[in-house]
Amino acid sequence: MHVYVDNAATTKMSRTAIDAMLPYMETHYGNPSSLHSVGQTAAEALQQARNTMAQALGCEARELIFTSGGSEADNQALISAARIGEKKGKKHIISTRFEHHAVLHTLKKLEQAGFEVTLLDVHEHGMVTAEEVAAAIREDTALVSIMYANNEIGTIQPIAEIGALCRSRGVLFHTDAVQAAGHVHIDVKAQNIDLLSLSAHKFHGPKGVGALYARKGIVLTNVIEGGAQERGKRAGTENVPAIVGMAAAFAESCSRIDQYTNTLTPLRDQLIEGLLRIPHSALNGDRTHRLPGTVNFCFEGIEGEALLLLLDQKGIYASTGSACASGSLDPSHVLLAIGRPHEVAHGSLRLSLCEANTQEEISYLLTVIPELVSYLRNMSPAWRDLCEGKKPFILK
Numbered sequence: 001m002h003v004y005v006d007n008a009a010t011t012k013m014s015r016t017a018i019d020a021m022l023p024y025m026e027t028h029y030g031n032p033s034s035l036h037s038v039g040q041t042a043a044e045a046l047q048q049a050r051n052t053m054a055q056a057l058g059c060e061a062r063e064l065i066f067t068s069g070g071s072e073a074d075n076q077a078l079i080s081a082a083r084i085g086e087k088k089g090k091k092h093i094i095s096t097r098f099e100h101h102a103v104l105h106t107l108k109k110l111e112q113a114g115f116e117v118t119l120l121d122v123h124e125h126g127m128v129t130a131e132e133v134a135a136a137i138r139e140d141t142a143l144v145s146i147m148y149a150n151n152e153i154g155t156i157q158p159i160a161e162i163g164a165l166c167r168s169r170g171v172l173f174h175t176d177a178v179q180a181a182g183h184v185h186i187d188v189k190a191q192n193i194d195l196l197s198l199s200a201h202k203f204h205g206p207k208g209v210g211a212l213y214a215r216k217g218i219v220l221t222n223v224i225e226g227g228a229q230e231r232g233k234r235a236g237t238e239n240v241p242a243i244v245g246m247a248a249a250f251a252e253s254c255s256r257i258d259q260y261t262n263t264l265t266p267l268r269d270q271l272i273e274g275l276l277r278i279p280h281s282a283l284n285g286d287r288t289h290r291l292p293g294t295v296n297f298c299f300e301g302i303e304g305e306a307l308l309l310l311l312d313q314k315g316i317y318a319s320t321g322s323a324c325a326s327g328s329l330d331p332s333h334v335l336l337a338i339g340r341p342h343e344v345a346h347g348s349l350r351l352s353l354c355e356a357n358t359q360e361e362i363s364y365l366l367t368v369i370p371e372l373v374s375y376l377r378n379m380s381p382a383w384r385d386l387c388e389g390k391k392p393f394i395l396k
């Protein structure tokens with residue numbers, strides 16, 4: 001059996017997305033900036049894709065620019081908001097400790113450029129509250145950037161509340177919605193979101209393409225200089241096939257959110273219940289405020305990487321949850337942020353589902369994972385120390 005449960009890392013492209021793209025590779029291959037009709041056909045496709053995306057997000061087409069993905073959209077959102085703040089003498093930014101590195105590393109750069117960054121705690125549940133954001137806002141706060149759903153543990157933040165708060169306090173609000181877009185209902189106007197990043201390959205679209213929503217009136221700063229594409233805010237010939245594929249995948253995903261939620265939630269909960277039966281294990285992140293498909297566990301006494309290799313041999317494709325390259329000794333910053341000690345954070349497993357996953361696959365996971373955890377524990381000196389009482393167990 002082959003079980004792909006790494007959809008938070010990337011998804012298989014949908015038939016709809018592939019079919020939408022092919023004509024723009026084979027036939028309508030013009031440059032949308034060309035004035036002839038081949039180019040204009042591509043330009044029209046671009047406009048249509050923008051309309052489709054805007055409709056699904058509840059914004060206007062001209063409030064969206066296309067980027068090379070979520071990372072670029074995050075970079076541009078933060079840099080733009082920082083520049084806007086700086087002009088008004090506001091150089092304070094609020095974010096959280098468990099953001100994606102595309103946000104955290106950009107914030108590091110802004111810090112080096114003289115900005116002050118407050119990273120909010122996300123507690124053991126992996127959540128921030130609007131009250132905590134409110135308490136951190138100062139006179140000189142330029143931006144609040146809080147991810148919609150966490151990519152490692154799947155917890156969902158109170159975005160509408162934080163949006164309303166930021167709007168009332170006159171602070172720009174950005175959300176990295178890469179894990180949420182196409183998976184939960186988003187309405188940027190109703191939720192008072194000023195800037196939002198998304199990425200196609202997390203909702204069955206192609207890799208290397210994404211979008212940045214910036215509310216009308218927010219002046220974006222270029223991170224890529226050159227031609228006048230994307231209203232002069234993002235240079236480079238648009239990746240027309242990828243953009244068309246993203247729009248098709250997004251429209252399809254957004255139209256199926258309720259069905260997706262109803263299908264996946266019971267499978268996810270079954271996984272959680274089953275894995276909690278493993279002794280000295282723990283679910284990472286809040287039990288219910290989470291994406292319909294994301295489950296992340298820690299198993300005490302084992303290494304997540306070793307578990308992944310054994311799972312791979314059983315045809316199960318999962319992740320430890322941390323994006324860091326294998327071989328890195330640093331445990332996940334997300335698991336540390338929710339208070340897992342280093343030795344526990346090393347024993348993590350993320351299973352991220354999509355609608356293609358079946359009941360049979362869940363049963364297979366719940367047979368194989370407990371067996372492999374026992375197998376690894378029996379070989380682990382750390383586990384022996386715990387069992388012999390040389391060290392106390394951290395997880396119950």
Ligand SMILES: *Cc1c(COP(=O)(O)O)cnc(C)c1O
Nearest residue numbers: 069070071100102151178179199
């Ligand atoms: C995947 C991901 C990104 C990066 O998106 P890319 O398109 O791969 O650059 C950013 N933020 C989150 C939360 C993600 O899950």
